[in-house]
Amino acid sequence: MTLRIYGDSKSGNCLKVKWTAERLHLPYDWVELDILKAESRTPDFLALNPAGQVPTVILRDGRVLAQSNAIMLHLADGSVLIPSDPYERAKMYEWLFWEQYSHEPYVAVARFQMTYLGKPRESLDGKLVEKGKAALARLETQLAATPFLVGKRLTLADIALVAYTRVAHEGGFDLSAYPAVKAWVGRVEVALGIH
Amino acid sequence: MTLRIYGDSKSGNCLKVKWTAERLHLPYDWVELDILKAESRTPDFLALNPAGQVPTVILRDGRVLAQSNAIMLHLADGSVLIPSDPYERAKMYEWLFWEQYSHEPYVAVARFQMTYLGKPRESLDGKLVEKGKAALARLETQLAATPFLVGKRLTLADIALVAYTRVAHEGGFDLSAYPAVKAWVGRVEVALGIH
Incomplete structure (x- = not known):
């Protein structure tokens, strides 16, 4: 059977898996679930993944795997992305x-609250904003020194981090304050064909 | 040079690395830092790890690595723990x-707030308690079915999860409600010699 990815296209965690599969030319079927409608909390889905989280995949041999970064590591095993x-x-x-x-608990959560729950930026928990900025500042320090997060080549680290960084503005973070991050987002988007 | 581990003995994240090194008979020096005294936020330490987090290790070749689970994966590369x-x-x-x-953001954080910041259980954020219980329930489901988290043998997953689960009561979680988890904690403690 074909690799099946259960995901919500709004979720960077789900897109990471999709981009990894595409980068590695792995055929897959995408099953769209709307987390805002609790479609990852139905009895059928909980039987697949008791944590009720997407992404969840059914591998070609029928076995199930969850956690975006674990799925990426498995799909990319032995490839140039590791x-x-x-x-x-x-x-x-x-x-x-x-x-x-x-990174995700701040940058992605701020975006989720503003863009999907409709909260105004001013109403976000100050800790979300502060820790989100700290995460972006740390990326900036690294990417001012190296073109990708781990040296000179694209790895899973770039795919994982770009997912929510490229939409950080939807959580009120202005990437123009982080020029090396902004340039890296462009490079990774080109590499992944998601420009 | 010898592997050097910068850690706080109160932190399960730091103990994970220590237990992995001991299990693999890797000699190491332990440098104790007190996170409550912000000893991981000094300029010297931030030069080592800009994230200001422990554990951080200096490997035998002098290179630096952070993030407890990443350090464990590196130390255990090619061993029976993977x-x-x-x-x-x-x-x-x-x-x-x-x-x-x-798991950690709930089970460990509840413990930290109660045991190290002196907060009474009643004052904890309800989300911490609820999500901590959900994490323990998920472990219970798995450990009622298999002796270790991944099948029949001890892996890094057990070392990582036991670190805060074994002290969950210090965050107000009663492990007697999770008998398979409690039995597993005992098995892992014996295997790691930390009984």
Whole structure:
């Protein structure tokens, strides 16, 4: 069977998986679920993934896998999107975990609240804004020094981080304050064909 | 040089790295930093890790790595703590990312607020308690079915998840409501020699 991706096109976490599959020329079927309508919380979906989260995939052998960065690591196993050098691979892991802990919960959540829940920027929790800016500043420091997050080549770290960074303005973050980040977003979009 | 781990012994994230090194018989030096005294926010430490987070390690070749789960993956590369089967390895990644996104921010943060900031249980954000319980319930479902999180053997997923689960009571969570989790904590503690 073909790889099946259950995802919500509004979610950067879901798009990461789609872009990885496309970059690797892996055929896939996309099953659109609307998280705002709780379509990832139905009994049928919870039987697939008890965490009720998208993305969730059914692999070609019928087995199920969740967590965007885990799915990317599995799909890209042995490909050029994962550095073969052990230290560079470890730095890629570092960015992937940092993304889920220190970037997504602020940059993506601010966007979700403003763009999908209709909250005005002024009503966001100050911590969301402050920590979102800190995450973007940290990306800026790295990307002022290297063209991609891990050295000279596109890796899963770039795909994971670009997903919500490229739409950070929808959460009220102005990327023009982060010129190296802005230029990197352009490079990654071109590389992924999502310009 | 010897592997150097900068960590705070109160932090499960730091202990994960220590336990992994010990399990693999890797010699290391431990540099204790007190996060409550902002010792991970000094200029010297920020030069090492701009994110100001522990654990941070200096590897034997002098290079720096951060993020507990990334450090564990690097130290354990090629060892029995990482399944060689690609699907089992992917499931281990799934648990590692789930831990940082859906377990640590609730189970560990509730403990931190109660035990280190002295907040009474009643004053915790209801979301912390609710999502912490959901995380423990999800572990219970898995561990009622399999002896370790990924099948029949100890992997990094168990080390990562046991770190804050074994002290969940310090955040007001009663593990006797999760008997399979409680039994698993005992098994993992014995395996790691931290009983």
